[in-house]
Amino acid sequence: MPLASSSRFATDGLDQMGSGLGSLGAFGEQNSYENIAKFGVQGAAFELLQPISMRSSPLIFGMAIEKKHLEKFWVWLERDGAPEYIGQLKEKILKDPKKADQLIAMAFKELVKPLQDQLEAAHASSEFQRRLTIQLGGFDVFEAFPLIxxxxxxxxxxxAAKDLAAHVKQYETEEEFSDLVEAIELPSGSVQKLWCTAFVxxxxxxxxxxxxxxxxxxxxxxxxxxxxxxxxxxxxMIINLQQLVDTIEEQAGVFSDIDLMCLAIDRYHRIARVMHYYLELGKTSQWNHCLEVLTSRVSKVLEKRLSQVVPNVTNVLRTPTQNAQILFTTDKVLQAYNSVYLLDAARNAKESLAVNNVVERTWNELGKSLEILLERALEDQKAAAFGDSLAIAKVDxxxxxxxxxxxxxxxxxxxKNKDNIERRKLNNSVSQ
Structure with a gap:
């Protein structure tokens, strides 16, 4: 099998497929266009740094950058750090948006020297450090300066870590991954942690x-x-779990991206299961502590959402047929579908989410409710006129x-029962 080394993958011609997890794991040309349109150059720049950034504060130091620190840093960069350079970068990108990723990556590298000079000056002078800290928006942002x-x-x-991950997407067996681990040459220095985060x-x-x-x-x-x-x-692995929990929390609203949320739950389960069942993590283990914190966070979100599953379904299916037109003008149906999809995803991952009791209880309650409500919907369909679209839609x-x-x-x-009801009504109307 081909050996895979982190150093042999160039940055040109990146595989746009990423990990196959959509917005969970891919940055590419189309994403850059969208972010430029919505958020300007800052959006495209943050898209490149998405794999190593996260909404919450990283549980393990040096593995990722908190997004709010990155946002404040960019504001400072545009306003005080290198305003002329950022202005020129914007002009270049507007002239050729297709090269946005390439131009931004080049800009990052060219900014390193002046940024290092600023940081060294801050370490040499407490007064300069005080002023720089204020400009950046706080000491937390200043502490993130070296990692940025x-x-x-x-x-x-x-x-290149993304490109390597795309390359090994074809691997399936434990032996292939074992050979991969042996073949990878990890970068040295502080970038090693960030590289591993981006790769995973x-x-x-x-x-x-x-x-x-x-x-x-x-x-x-x-x-x-x-x-x-x-x-x-x-x-x-822990940092990726934390990124997934951030995603689950962000998508906990009514108009959430339920597909993204379910993908995050599934991926969380697959990683956490390996960490739990194949590692002996004692009480003093940092990874064990992080897993407990993250599991508590995700279970808190899911317990609240799962408690709404049966009520959301009931609100839709208990609607009288004569008032069923409201189903097509409100978000009730979407809420019902999303709730049941979420319950199904949580049930498949319940071992890793600490929600066994609420999942099984809700699953059983939903089954009983659906049987009763479907039977009532079929009875309403029988009582309705032939071809009644609202009665049929409710059954559907x-x-x-x-x-x-x-x-x-x-x-x-x-x-088939639904179709038979309509067929019998049609036959009765013809015979009469």
Missing amino acids: ITAFKNIDKLR YHMAWPGKFMLGVLDHCFGDTESAVRKSGYGPYGDA IAIKLCAIRFGAEYAQIMS
Whole structure:
């Protein structure tokens, strides 16, 4: 099999497929266009740094940059740090938007020297550091300054991490991933942590990769993994889990992207399961502590959302047929579908989410409710006139929800019952 080294992948011609997780794991030309249109050059720049940035404060230092720090840093860069240079960059990108990623990556590297000079001056003078800290928007942003410089300086390596992840998307067996771990030459220095974060972020099968890592460790404890030199990979797994929890929390509203949320839940489960079941993480383990914190966060969000599943479904299917037109003018149907899809995703990942009780209770309650409500909807259809679109639509909604809860075979049987009702009504009207 081909050996994969982080240094042999160029930054040109990046595979746009990423990890196959859509906005969870791919940056590319189209994303750059959209971000330039919405947020200007800042949006396109942040898209390049998306794999190593996160909404919440990183649980492991040096592995990622908090987004609010990055935003404040960019404001300072445009206003005080390098306003003329950023202005010229904007003009270049407006002239040729297709080269946005390339131009921004080049700008990052060219900004490294002046930014390092600013940081050295701050370390040499407490007064200069005080003024710079105020300009940046706080000491937290100043503390993130060195890590941001590291990201700018090594942007090519971070983009190459994505390319490597795309290359190994074809790998499936533990042996292939074990060989991959042995073949990868990790970059040295402070960029190593960021590179691992970017690599895991874009990886399609992070859990399988972690199993490959364990093949080369002296034991299955966190300490053994770190002593074997593979600690940054485990840290990157934790950071990716945290990024996923951020996504789940962000998508917890009514008009959430339920597909993105379900993808995040599934990926969280696949990574957390490996960390829990293939590693011996004691009470003093940093990874164990991080997993407990993240599981608590995600379970809190899901418990609230799952408590709304049965009410959301009931609100739709209990609507009297004569008032069913409201189904097509409100968000009730969308809420019902989203709730059931979320419940199904949470049930498949319940082992890693600490929501076993609420998931099973809600799953059983939903099953009982759907059986009763579908039966009532079919009775309403029988009582309605032939071809009544509102009565049929209500049954269709119930059947689609049942397909998620009970499976496609059950839904097909109910769909035939619906068709038979209409057929009998048609025959009766003809005979009369």
